[in-house]
Amino acid sequence: MKMYVLFFFLGFSLLGYSQGFTISNERICLGDMVVFTDTNAVPLGKTVATRQWNYGDGVTLNSSNASVSYTYKDSSNSIIPSLRIVYSDVSFQDVIFPNAIRIISPPKAQFTTDKTFTCPNIDINFVPTATQGSGGTIARFIMRFGDGVVQDPFNSSYVKKYTLPGSYNTRMIVEDANGCKDSITKTLLISIPPQAKIALDGFACRDSVTLYNNQTANKILAQYRWKWITVDSDGSLQDFSSTLPVDFQKQWTKEGVKKVFLILTDTISACVDTSNEVLHNVDTIAELDITPSIDTSICLGQSIQYTIRGSNQISFDNFVWGNRISGDSIILYEPKNTITYRVFGKTPNCPASFRDIKINVVKPLELEVNANPTEMVLGSKTIVTAKANGVWDSIRWSNKNVFLCSTCDSTSASPVSSQYLKATLFYSTGTYSCSVSDSVFILIDSSCTKDNITIPTAFTPNGDEANDVFYPMGSPLTNVLDFKVYNRWGNLVYSNNNFPPNRKDIGWNGKEFNTGDDLIHGVYYYTISAECSNKQVLNFQGEITLIR
Numbered sequence: 262m263k264m265y266v267l268f269f270f271l272g273f274s275l276l277g278y279s280q281g282f283t284i285s286n287e288r289i290c291l292g293d294m295v296v297f298t299d300t301n302a303v304p305l306g307k308t309v310a311t312r313q314w315n316y317g318d319g320v321t322l323n324s325s326n327a328s329v330s331y332t333y334k335d336s337s338n339s340i341i342p343s344l345r346i347v348y349s350d351v352s353f354q355d356v357i358f359p360n361a362i363r364i365i366s367p368p369k370a371q372f373t374t375d376k377t378f379t380c381p382n383i384d385i386n387f388v389p390t391a392t393q394g395s396g397g398t399i400a401r402f403i404m405r406f407g408d409g410v411v412q413d414p415f416n417s418s419y420v421k422k423y424t425l426p427g428s429y430n431t432r433m434i435v436e437d438a439n440g441c442k443d444s445i446t447k448t449l450l451i452s453i454p455p456q457a458k459i460a461l462d463g464f465a466c467r468d469s470v471t472l473y474n475n476q477t478a479n480k481i482l483a484q485y486r487w488k489w490i491t492v493d494s495d496g497s498l499q500d501f502s503s504t505l506p507v508d509f510q511k512q513w514t515k516e517g518v519k520k521v522f523l524i525l526t527d528t529i530s531a532c533v534d535t536s537n538e539v540l541h542n543v544d545t546i547a548e549l550d551i552t553p554s555i556d557t558s559i560c561l562g563q564s565i566q567y568t569i570r571g572s573n574q575i576s577f578d579n580f581v582w583g584n585r586i587s588g589d590s591i592i593l594y595e596p597k598n599t600i601t602y603r604v605f606g607k608t609p610n611c612p613a614s615f616r617d618i619k620i621n622v623v624k625p626l627e628l629e630v631n632a633n634p635t636e637m638v639l640g641s642k643t644i645v646t647a648k649a650n651g652v653w654d655s656i657r658w659s660n661k662n663v664f665l666c667s668t669c670d671s672t673s674a675s676p677v678s679s680q681y682l683k684a685t686l687f688y689s690t691g692t693y694s695c696s697v698s699d700s701v702f703i704l705i706d707s708s709c710t711k712d713n714i715t716i717p718t719a720f721t722p723n724g725d726e727a728n729d730v731f732y733p734m735g736s737p738l739t740n741v742l743d744f745k746v747y748n749r750w751g752n753l754v755y756s757n758n759n760f761p762p763n764r765k766d767i768g769w770n771g772k773e774f775n776t777g778d779d780l781i782h783g784v785y786y787y788t789i790s791a792e793c794s795n796k797q798v799l800n801f802q803g804e805i806t807l808i809r
Contacts, residue, residue, distance in 0.1 A: 291441070314331075340361060407432070428451075461521075466612065472508060518543075520538060520539070555619065576607075601618065638737030642675050713793070718805065779809070
């Protein structure tokens with residue numbers, strides 16, 4: 262606070278009155294307003310016409326007022342003000358200030374900051390650089406930071422952080438020992454800091470490109486600078502700088518936990534922000550191991566079991582004709598048609614991989630097994646035939662000792678007991694073979710009777726090769742011991758012995774002893790003695806009609 266001292270100066274009056282004026286302070290701070298007050302007693306019968314003030318610095322003022330104010334523009338140590346009072350009768354009176362007054366130049370307030378535009382929570386250095394005036398050493402420094410914080414005294418450098426964005430008017434006040442003051446105000450701008458933000462886009466898979474999106478708001482501002490930081494699972498760190506707000510791509514070559522973050526710097530405000538940290542695991546694409554072969558063949562009605570390894574997340578595009586044996590890792594398929602199954606394997610941070618299982622279903626052939634005869638005497642033979650409705654590779658008859666040819670589709674068989682004669686037919690697609698079986702039951706009779714023998718009642722030896730010969734037939738027969746034919750008068754017309762049965766080239770052709778003249782139409786009589794396969798001898802006779 263300034264101290265104002267009232268001075269009273271005597272003037273000389275022709276009328277004998279003591280006159281003077283007061284001044285607010287003998288030591289005046291440059292820029293302060295000084296008040297001059299006329300304290301003269303006006304003589305009786307006189308009135309003041311004007312007052313002529315002389316401020317001592319070359320500036321004068323005519324005023325009727327008894328009190329005037331003035332602000333000195335320059336400092337000085339020897340200014341002597343004066344006053345002339347002019348009365349209405351033209352008489353006047355001069356009053357001179359007896360001592361020189363001092364106009365003191367105040368100290369010059371000044372301070373510096375290393376930042377005028379920055380971000381919250383950034384250190385700002387305030388350094389006082391004020392200079393003293395003519396009043397001598399600065400007695401006091403005060404710093405108001407504009408956020409309610411006052412540093413008093415403020416005699417040395419000071420570090421300050423602003424926690425909130427905004428515009429702050431910082432003011433320094435300096436004062437010397439005479440109470441002369443100066444102040445300066447500077448505006449600091451605390452910017453709203455940028456907020457860096459990133460996100461993992463898609464998968465993070467080894468040996469594939471992993472994409473990290475730069476999701477920072479207003480990221481297109483030209484003053485931004487970017488630095489991507491990656492930390493590998495072994496702790497190794499890399500940084501990638503850019504002046505462009507681009508997304509970041511990284512190809513990880515090892516599995517494990519990875520860390521990625523982004524540092525943003527505003528080159529104008531010096532604001533720096535670190536993004537959120539993307540912490541994630543890098544996996545390997547599932548390599549499915551499927552056994553047995555993923556391209557295989559089976560026969561219709563068969564099943565095939567697959568074991569799937571290499572992934573704990575397994576899925577299928579379809580599951581028709583499939584059955585889970587153990588979760589999704591052991592699968593039993595029994596398809597009805599050729600089909601391809603797609604198996605997917607996935608790790609948490611990689612896209613799914615897949616493999617196809619192709620199962621070629623070999624369509625079955627239809628097999629029919631027949632025998633003639635199906636009832637026979639022990640030791641005799643039957644003709645068995647296997648017929649299929651397609652191309653086949655080979656055939657096998659069970660109990661091959663029974664068959665004349667155990668690998669033929671048509672052969673004779675001599676079973677020793679009643680049994681099924683079974684044929685297995687093998688057919689293939691490519692290199693894969695399937696089989697189908699069928700059988701026929703053969704009934705074996707241990708005895709041999711005429712009922713086992715086939716003897717016609719008539720024949721027509723006319724050369725048309727249809728029923729031209731009469732001969733003993735029957736699968737049980739093994740040898741014809743004696744065969745004779747007689748006409749109605751009992752005359753022998755044909756005879757033969759010890760020949761195999763079932764041979765029309767050996768039978769009777771309707772001629773006398775097979776070499777003479779044709780015998781006439783009519784009924785003839787025969788006798789036969791034949792041996793069966795069971796060594797039993799049959800003797801029987803009958804009639805045969807020769808038809809011309």
